[in-house]
Structures are given as C-alpha cells and as structure tokens.
Amino acid sequence: xxARTLLGLFGLLGIAVVTACGGSTPKATKAKDVGPAVDExxxxxxxxxxxxxxxxxxxxxxxxxxxSVVDEKLIVFGPRKGDALATRxxxxxxxxxxVDPKAKEHAQVRSSELVVVASPGxxxxxxxxxxxxxxxxxxxxAIMSSEDDFFRLTAAALAxxxxxxxxxxxxxxxxxxxxxxxxxxKVAPEAEGAxxxxxxxxxxxxxxxxxxxxxxxAIVIGPAIGEVTRGKKDIKKLWKKxxxxxxxxxxSGELTAETTADGQLAWxxxxxxxxxxxxxxxxxxxxxxxxxxxxxxxxxxxxxxxAIDEPGAGASFVKILPPSPKEPEPPPVVEETKKPDKxxxxxxxxxxxxxxxxxxxxx
Numbered sequence: 001x002x003a004r005t006l007l008g009l010f011g012l013l014g015i016a017v018v019t020a021c022g023g024s025t026p027k028a029t030k031a032k033d034v035g036p037a038v039d040e041x042x043x044x045x046x047x048x049x050x051x052x053x054x055x056x057x058x059x060x061x062x063x064x065x066x067x068s069v070v071d072e073k074l075i076v077f078g079p080r081k082g083d084a085l086a087t088r089x090x091x092x093x094x095x096x097x098x099v100d101p102k103a104k105e106h107a108q109v110r111s112s113e114l115v116v117v118a119s120p121g122x123x124x125x126x127x128x129x130x131x132x133x134x135x136x137x138x139x140x141x142a143i144m145s146s147e148d149d150f151f152r153l154t155a156a157a158l159a160x161x162x163x164x165x166x167x168x169x170x171x172x173x174x175x176x177x178x179x180x181x182x183x184x185x186k187v188a189p190e191a192e193g194a195x196x197x198x199x200x201x202x203x204x205x206x207x208x209x210x211x212x213x214x215x216x217x218a219i220v221i222g223p224a225i226g227e228v229t230r231g232k233k234d235i236k237k238l239w240k241k242x243x244x245x246x247x248x249x250x251x252s253g254e255l256t257a258e259t260t261a262d263g264q265l266a267w268x269x270x271x272x273x274x275x276x277x278x279x280x281x282x283x284x285x286x287x288x289x290x291x292x293x294x295x296x297x298x299x300x301x302x303x304x305x306x307a308i309d310e311p312g313a314g315a316s317f318v319k320i321l322p323p324s325p326k327e328p329e330p331p332p333v334v335e336e337t338k339k340p341d342k343x344x345x346x347x348x349x350x351x352x353x354x355x356x357x358x359x360x361x362x363x
Contacts, residue, residue, distance in 0.1 A: 034147045034262045038122030043151075047125035047144045048116045050151040055109045055131070071145070071152040075258065077269060077285060078159045078179030079138060081309045109133055113228070117217045117300070119291060124260035125151065126267075126289045126301055128219055130161070130228070137161050139221050139228075141287055141303040143267050145260045155258060155267055157287035159305030161225040166308075171280055173311040174318065178271035178285040181307075181317070183254035191257035194266035194290040194297040198257075201299070202249045202272065203322060208288075209239030211299035218299075223284060223306040245276040250322035252283065266290040266297055273320050274304070282306070283317035 050069050057065045077084060114129040127142045143155040159179045162170075170176050187195055201208035212218040213236040220229040220238060229238050253271035260266075269287040289301035 034123045040118040043118035043122030044116045047151040071154040076156045081177045081181045084180040119264035123262040124265045164224040174315040175311045176314045177309045179307040184256045185254040187257045190259040191266045195257045198268040221303045247276040248322040249274040252317045252320040264292045281318040
C-alpha cells in the first residue's frame with residue numbers, strides 16, 4: 001500500500017503517525033457521571049454512525065470533520081511497528097499534510113464486517129470491523145464513549161491481516177513485530193482490575209477462554225486473514241485447541257490500559273510473544289476489551305495482531321518467552337501394605353511351641 005494511502009488511513013482513525021515518544025501523554029480517565037442511561041440498541045446505532053462518518057471522512061478527504069467524531073485524548077496502536085500514540089491535534093496536523101481535498105482521487109475505505117456492541121447503560125461501546133483499503137484487508141477494534149448523546153472514538157487498534165503462509169515466511173526472516181511495538185506505559189487506576197485479569201490470562205489461557213466463551217457477543221480476532229471467531233460455541237472450540245497446544249504468552253513491551261468515561265468498559269493492550277507447542281514464537285500486540293462484571297471485569301473481545309517490518313526487526317521480541325508449562329507431578333508412591341496371613345501366623349506360633357516343648361523334654 002502506498003505511504004500516502006496508509007497515512008490517509010491513519011487520518012481515518014484520527015491518528016498522527018508518531019512513535020510513543022512523540023505527542024503528549026493523556027491523563028488517566030476517571031469514571032464520572034455521563035448522564036442518564038440510553039437504550040443499548042439506540043447506542044449501538046449511534047456508535048455505528050460515528051464509525052461510518054469517520055470512514056467517510058477519509059474517502060472524502062475532509063480532515064476538519066474529525067473534530068466532532070474523535071476524542072481529544074485518542075490512543076491508537078498500529079498498523080506498523082512505530083505507530084503508537086497521538087492526540088487529536090497531532091492527528092489533524094499530520095492528516096492535513098497527506099490528504100489533499102483538491103486531489104482528483106482519494107483512497108476509499110470499505111467496511112465489510114462492522115459489529116458494534118454497547119455497554120450496559122448505552123454510554124460506551126466497542127466495535128470490530130474489517131476494512132478494505134485498495135484491496136488490502138485490515139482488522140480494526142475501536143472503543144467509543146458518549147458523554148453528550150454523541151459518540152466519539154477514544155481508542156483503537158488496527159493491523160493488516162496477511163495470509164498465514166506470508167506470516168510463516170516472514171517469521172523465518174525475524175521480520176514479524178507487534179504493531180506499535182514501542183508501546184506506551186500508562187495504566188489508569190480504574191483499569192487495574194482488568195489489567196490483573198489480563199496478566200493472569202497470559203499464562204493461564206483458559207481464564208480468557210472462560211470469559212470469552214460465556215458471551216454471545218464475544219469475538220476473537222487473529223493475526224491472519226479470515227481468523228475471526230464469534231459466539232460461545234465456536235470460541236470454546238478454538239480455546240480447546242489453544243489449551244491443547246499449550247498456548248501462553250509473555251509481555252515484550254509496555255502495558256497500556258484505560259476505561260471509558262462511564263466506567264463500563266476497559267481496554268488493556270501490550271506487545272507480547274506468544275508460543276505454542278510445535279510452533280515458533282510469534283510477536284504480537286494483544287488488545288483486549290473488558291466489560292464491567294459486578295466488582296470485577298470480564299473479557300469480551302480479543303484482538304491479536306502483527307506487523308511486518310525489516311528482516312531481523314523481530315529478533316529481540318522472540319527472545320522474550322513465557323515459562324514452559326509445568327509438568328504434572330507424578331502421584332506419590334504408596335508402598336503396598338500386605339495383609340497379615342493369619343494361617344501362616346498360626347502355623348508359625350505352633351511351630352515355636354513344638355520347638356520349645358522339644359527343648360524342655362531334652363532338659
């Protein structure tokens with residue numbers, strides 16, 4: 001994809017193409033009063049409209065229109081190794097340099113699998129989509145909040161989804177890296193519970209599977225094209241294979257986590273190295289969406305993504321590996337206690353008595 005088009009896509013999501021050291025770090029978001037509850041179906045429709053308006057912005061090359069649909073403290077990861085963080089101001093400045101409204105042709109963004117799920121109360125929502133830009137598919141997970149009956153994009157993760165054969169070929173060159181690999185060290189206090197659950201699931205993958213397999217709306221997006229799993233039944237099948245393959249992961253960079261303004265959704269992301277039996281280590285970015293569950297959090301969406309960089313760029317990531325699964329301890333050896341043979345004991349005592357009597361007779 002030409003650089004001009006790729007940068008235009010970043011404009012679609014309100015992203016300035018910078019590394020984690022660029023831009024300013026947003027302050028932690030605190031849960032606050034965001035107004036009365038909204039019907040969830042209405043919320044989903046409104047959140048979908050926000051994303052469709054963003055898609056139209058890039059197709060029409062109207063960067064100024066992003067002010068109303070992109071939050072000032074936007075955080076986005078991907079699709080390349082160095083794409084990590086930007087504010088809305090950074091985004092519009094960068095977008096103005098690469099999207100020319102006077103140009104005759106603009107990159108067209110086409111949605112193919114848009115799914116929007118509102119949180120309880122209808123003041124926040126998460127979305128998944130596969131968008132097509134000049135024939136190349138890209139997976140997108142987005143977080144949106146509404147504080148004034150209007151949804152704005154607050155966070156997103158996006159990545160190209162190449163065929164698995166291409167991923168395997170690039171792995172041999174150590175060219176696979178996590179999108180936004182440099183990351184951003186930022187964990188909102190309100191998201192700490194979700195972070196704890198995220199960390200535990202890196203090694204105990206069954207915990208993630210139990211969360212995802214309990215919700216009809218849950219979704220798992222893999223790094224290769226077509227790897228989208230929805231619904232309880234299919235996710236449980238997927239997770240059975242993952243557990244049998246001894247799938248586990250270790251973080252290879254900074255962890256970032258935030259909550260929506262209403263406190264109903266949390267997202268946690270980090271670059272990781274995933275390993276499984278009989279497969280080479282795979283550098284990824286994991287972006288997980290959690291929904292409030294009583295006093296805790298439960299995962300409802302999982303996006304695993306990768307980027308292809310220069311040969312050797314992924315060498316440092318594949319060196320950071322999770323511990324091997326513990327071998328089950330063998331059962332303790334219990335010595336079998338033989339039951340006393342009463343007949344033998346009786347015979348032995350009788351023999352002793354005869355011997356003693358014989359000795360007495362000799363005396």
